[in-house]
Amino acid sequence: MIGYGEGSGNRVRAIFIQKPEDADRLILDDRCLQNLAVYLPKHEVRALGKPAIVARVPVLRSIQQLVYEQQLKEGDIAVIGVSDDGQVLDFPDLKSVGDFVSKIPLTLTPDEQAALKKLEAMSREERWNFWLEEMSNCIKCYACRASCPMCYCERCTVDCNQPQWISVPAHALGSLEWHIMRAMHLAGRCVNCGDCTRACPVKIPLALLNQRIIADIVDNFGEKAEYALAAFKPDDTEDFIR
Amino acid sequence: MADKKIIRKSSLGELFKKIRSDGKRILAPVDRGGKILFEYVDSPGSIAPDYIQTTLSAKDTLLPRCEEMLRFRTEQKSVYLEESLNRPEPTLIFGVRPCDARSIAVLNAVYLINYTDDIYRQKIDTTTIVGVSCAKCDEYCFCTSVGGSPGDTAGSDMLLTQMDNDIYLAEILTDKGKAIAALAPELFAEGGDVDKNKHCADVPVRFDVKDLSKRLPGVFEDPVWIAQSLRCIGCGTCSYVCPACTCFDIQDETDGNRGVRLRCWDSCGFAQFTLHTSGHNPREVQSQRWRQRIMHKFSYQPDQLDVIGCVGCGRCSRTCPVDMNILQHITDILEVH
Numbered sequence: 001m002i003g004y005g006e007g008s009g010n011r012v013r014a015i016f017i018q019k020p021e022d023a024d025r026l027i028l029d030d031r032c033l034q035n036l037a038v039y040l041p042k043h044e045v046r047a048l049g050k051p052a053i054v055a056r057v058p059v060l061r062s063i064q065q066l067v068y069e070q071q072l073k074e075g076d077i078a079v080i081g082v083s084d085d086g087q088v089l090d091f092p093d094l095k096s097v098g099d100f101v102s103k104i105p106l107t108l109t110p111d112e113q114a115a116l117k118k119l120e121a122m123s124r125e126e127r128w129n130f131w132l133e134e135m136s137n138c139i140k141c142y143a144c145r146a147s148c149p150m151c152y153c154e155r156c157t158v159d160c161n162q163p164q165w166i167s168v169p170a171h172a173l174g175s176l177e178w179h180i181m182r183a184m185h186l187a188g189r190c191v192n193c194g195d196c197t198r199a200c201p202v203k204i205p206l207a208l209l210n211q212r213i214i215a216d217i218v219d220n221f222g223e224k225a226e227y228a229l230a231a232f233k234p235d236d237t238e239d240f241i242r
Numbered sequence: 243m244a245d246k247k248i249i250r251k252s253s254l255g256e257l258f259k260k261i262r263s264d265g266k267r268i269l270a271p272v273d274r275g276g277k278i279l280f281e282y283v284d285s286p287g288s289i290a291p292d293y294i295q296t297t298l299s300a301k302d303t304l305l306p307r308c309e310e311m312l313r314f315r316t317e318q319k320s321v322y323l324e325e326s327l328n329r330p331e332p333t334l335i336f337g338v339r340p341c342d343a344r345s346i347a348v349l350n351a352v353y354l355i356n357y358t359d360d361i362y363r364q365k366i367d368t369t370t371i372v373g374v375s376c377a378k379c380d381e382y383c384f385c386t387s388v389g390g391s392p393g394d395t396a397g398s399d400m401l402l403t404q405m406d407n408d409i410y411l412a413e414i415l416t417d418k419g420k421a422i423a424a425l426a427p428e429l430f431a432e433g434g435d436v437d438k439n440k441h442c443a444d445v446p447v448r449f450d451v452k453d454l455s456k457r458l459p460g461v462f463e464d465p466v467w468i469a470q471s472l473r474c475i476g477c478g479t480c481s482y483v484c485p486a487c488t489c490f491d492i493q494d495e496t497d498g499n500r501g502v503r504l505r506c507w508d509s510c511g512f513a514q515f516t517l518h519t520s521g522h523n524p525r526e527v528q529s530q531r532w533r534q535r536i537m538h539k540f541s542y543q544p545d546q547l548d549v550i551g552c553v554g555c556g557r558c559s560r561t562c563p564v565d566m567n568i569l570q571h572i573t574d575i576l577e578v579h
Contacts, residue, residue, distance in 0.1 A: 007565040007567070013564060014472075014564060043527055137274075137279070139298065140507075167495060168493045
């Protein structure tokens with residue numbers, strides 16, 4: 001069972017319960033924000049056997065997305081859902097997880113919308129400088145990538161050097177390219193759990209990039225947009241996709 | 243024996259001016275919306291007034307996150323080296339905590355012993371460290387368990403300890419420290435014969451580091467590494483905020499027929515860290531990488547370089563996104579029988 005337990009100080013941490021008598025260590029409160037779906041593909045977690053996972057809405061969305069992307073299939077995991085109002089949700093299968101979470105629109109909170117408005121109110125130059133300054137602190141520790149359930153690639157683009165697609169060093173261009181590339185790769189896939197921002201040791205507000213893309217998708221395709229790659233058809237008439 | 247003087251806090255502005263006139267840039271901790279970062283300052287007024295530890299360590303100056311090693315150009319099948327543009331600027335780092343100053347001994351052990359790394363040596367030769375003792379600590383600090391202390395002088399050229407609101411004890415420790423004091427001798431007064439310890443934080447000793455080093459080889463195959471690292475997500479935050487982590491990766495960046503070779507920080511937390519060209523990875527799972535981090539700092543480096551690869555600054559625990567707490571994990575390892 002992958003859930004939350006007390007950590008050091010006032011922090012909480014992911015815990016992995018393997019015996020029924022240890023289940024008492026499980027907790028759930030406002031501090032329990034980490035997106036635990038990040039552990040589902042992890043080799044050593046899988047080696048412990050089929051997991052059950054404590055899943056709040058962002059985790060449920062991640063599970064749905066991982067199913068879309070064929071990273072999870074029926075029978076791989078058991079899901080103990082927790083609704084936004086704290087009710088325990090019983091899901092007999094992963095399809096029911098998808099059915100439940102599809103009914104909850106992925107919308108931004110008023111605070112998130114306000115932060116985006118503030119960015120939009122800047123001139124293009126101001127916005128560019130805002131990001132350049134934020135990115136200048138990036139040390140390329142890849143905590144954003146490692147904390148993200150959607151960054152499950154075994155070999156990330158940034159780890160390829162023949163050919164080298166994007167600049168690896170943590171200099172101005174390298175950091176900027178990395179975060180733009182990552183935001184684009186998450187377009188339509190990010191569940192807005194906020195873990196990238198929380199994980200960042202230098203507090204770069206990375207989620208703003210993803211939230212802007214989420215807002216654009218809602219504006220252009222509606223709140224219940226079907227996941228584009230899952231809807232892909234080989235006989236699509238558009239040329240650019242082939 | 244250190245030369246002990248006192249200097250008024252209100253005199254630091256004058257001292258900073260003299261240091262700037264002497265041609266040194268000054269790096270000092272600045273508060274950037276809750277992050278405490280070393281930035282260029284001209285006056286002490288810009289320095290963060292209250293912090294336990296900087297977000298990143300001073301390592302970024304001596305061993306930057308990425309830096310040029312050499313330049314090259316290619317013509318047909320030949321490669322020619324060109325003059326490198328990586329020239330260190332004379333720098334004074336102000337406000338380095340004693341744990342971070344102590345970490346310089348670890349960097350020196352890796353970059354100056356056995357093989358002298360010229361890029362690093364030039365940086366260290368042109369850098370002056372003015373430490374500031376810790377009046378406060380938090381639950382993540384454990385310098386006293388790894389040989390340091392909140393008023394430790396190791397690694398600093400000058401160490402300041404705040405005695406009251408306006409008075410610092412200034413311990414002038416090296417020739418570089420003397421050179422700074424000599425820029426404005428009138429600012430350094432007699433009266434340094436005081437007990438600084440009562441002005442320093444009380445950091446309890448949490449474990450016996452010699453015992454840890456001795457016992458680590460015996461627990462190499464213990465399941466404790468898997469249990470501790472199940473929640474580790476394999477980022478490089480711990481290594482990159484660590485003042486004593488020294489591993490690097492080399493990247494070539496080319497533009498047409500010209501290129502630059504860069505040395506970039508690397509981390510044993512990454513899956514790719516020891517991935518061989520063949521596809522074999524001797525540390526193929528996270529528990530082996532986590533074990534490497536602890537073994538390297540507390541077993542291999544003490545054995546091979548006679549230095550503990552950890553200074554107890556606590557940054558890795560404070561910043562870890564998943565609460566990997568090094569102090570707690572070390573304590574647990576010591577309980578393995």
